[in-house]
Amino acid sequence: MGKEKTLSRREFLGKTSAGLAVAGAAPRSFAVSAGPKGLALHGGTPVRSTPFPVWPQTTEVEEQNILKSLRNHRWCTSDAEFIPMFEKQWAGKVGSGGCVMTPCGTHALQIALELLGVGPGDEVITSPYTYIATIDAIMMGYSLPVFADVDLKTFQIDADDIEHRITEHTRAIMPVHIYGAPADLDKVLAIGGKHNIPVIEDACQAHHAEWNGKKVGTFGTVGCFSFQESKVLPGGEAGALVSDDEELISRAYNFRNFGLDPKTHRYEMRGFKYRISDFAAAVLVGELERYEELCAKREAHAAYLQAEMKAIPGFVTQENYPQSTRQNHYCFGVRFDPEHFENVPREKVVAALKAEGIMAEAGYNPHNKEPHLERSLNSRGFQLAFSSERLENYRRKNQLPRNDQLCATAFLLEQNMLIGERSDVDDVLEAFHKVQSNASALA
Numbered sequence: 001m002g003k004e005k006t007l008s009r010r011e012f013l014g015k016t017s018a019g020l021a022v023a024g025a026a027p028r029s030f031a032v033s034a035g036p037k038g039l040a041l042h043g044g045t046p047v048r049s050t051p052f053p054v055w056p057q058t059t060e061v062e063e064q065n066i067l068k069s070l071r072n073h074r075w076c077t078s079d080a081e082f083i084p085m086f087e088k089q090w091a092g093k094v095g096s097g098g099c100v101m102t103p104c105g106t107h108a109l110q111i112a113l114e115l116l117g118v119g120p121g122d123e124v125i126t127s128p129y130t131y132i133a134t135i136d137a138i139m140m141g142y143s144l145p146v147f148a149d150v151d152l153k154t155f156q157i158d159a160d161d162i163e164h165r166i167t168e169h170t171r172a173i174m175p176v177h178i179y180g181a182p183a184d185l186d187k188v189l190a191i192g193g194k195h196n197i198p199v200i201e202d203a204c205q206a207h208h209a210e211w212n213g214k215k216v217g218t219f220g221t222v223g224c225f226s227f228q229e230s231k232v233l234p235g236g237e238a239g240a241l242v243s244d245d246e247e248l249i250s251r252a253y254n255f256r257n258f259g260l261d262p263k264t265h266r267y268e269m270r271g272f273k274y275r276i277s278d279f280a281a282a283v284l285v286g287e288l289e290r291y292e293e294l295c296a297k298r299e300a301h302a303a304y305l306q307a308e309m310k311a312i313p314g315f316v317t318q319e320n321y322p323q324s325t326r327q328n329h330y331c332f333g334v335r336f337d338p339e340h341f342e343n344v345p346r347e348k349v350v351a352a353l354k355a356e357g358i359m360a361e362a363g364y365n366p367h368n369k370e371p372h373l374e375r376s377l378n379s380r381g382f383q384l385a386f387s388s389e390r391l392e393n394y395r396r397k398n399q400l401p402r403n404d405q406l407c408a409t410a411f412l413l414e415q416n417m418l419i420g421e422r423s424d425v426d427d428v429l430e431a432f433h434k435v436q437s438n439a440s441a442l443a
């Protein structure tokens, strides 16, 4: 992703407003001929040879905060300056009763499961189209990730496929708001409510995404966020959980510190060391200052890209549910129709776009088929926690045809292309046009 560039705040705001000003300009007209040497993949001239903006970006605010933290000698969680500050700010930003920072989003998910009593022998229903962290957080506690199939158009968990996967062992439902767009919260919450099963939102990719105007992460019993550096709110490596349940928040604080209760000074509950350094929070407090401006730019460019991509046959962009009032476009999801591309695999289409200078990446692979799953099921811990009959049953039902299709045809564009100038997005469109109109050369 290239070297990080530090902008002054003035420079940053200048760039941001300039980008927004051109968001409404007329679209570029695209030359679709690949030229004498054809696609860049085959030696032709790439659409773009200059890098897109780097991510993450910083201003002097983060630098000052880090310096402040360095010089105040309050670096660890117990007497940190920025950790409680960021926790308060983030709880306020999402509209939640409380926020507890964690070393990363994976740990936030793991703590949420632990605090809701999910453990060995239990089942958690989740989406297979996600980052491995969702699944690992479940499996670290010797629980089974029970996958519901996906909704091909939105890339989200198919809420209609959840209910029949509920068993007497289901202890939580964990929707993932993938690529920063909300999962179908109305349906997921209704199913959770009907069966009295708590919902843990994996909002690790979905900062400030909204469902009917309310921030995601605040609908379930707990919401979990990641502030790892690729996210739209980056802090290096960090995470947080949010909840309106005061007791749960206080237990999360104690869990993070080996289960120590500050009132009794006794280790009242099982816990672990999930404390964090103040430096990540120092960065995050700075990042929050200009967060909304960057979001506005990302959203304006994503809306333009979505609209213009409708004119390119063979590609469709990730759809959203009507109740989804805001997406953060952490990633910009796209599917291609193999029939338009000589039935080449996803990797070939992504390679063609990359060769044109576009930051495209293949999406996820089918998690229900990853080798670690079967190895874990055969491990001593899982064999102790589950009967062989339950594991056999699990294997039999772990078929997800729509997720297979999604994994074979979906890929993503990185947010770097949405945070610069409108001409960056036009380059992306030009590359799509070029690859599409030269599809026959891909075979």
Ligand SMILES: Cc1ncc(COP(=O)(O)O)c(C=O)c1O
Binding pocket: 103, 104, 105, 106, 107, 130, 131, 133, 134, 176, 202, 204, 205, 225, 226, 227, 228, 238, 239
């Ligand atoms: C959907 C999802 N869940 C969980 C995580 C874990 O977050 P972290 O990397 O901060 O542990 C990520 C991180 O990318 C994610 O994308």
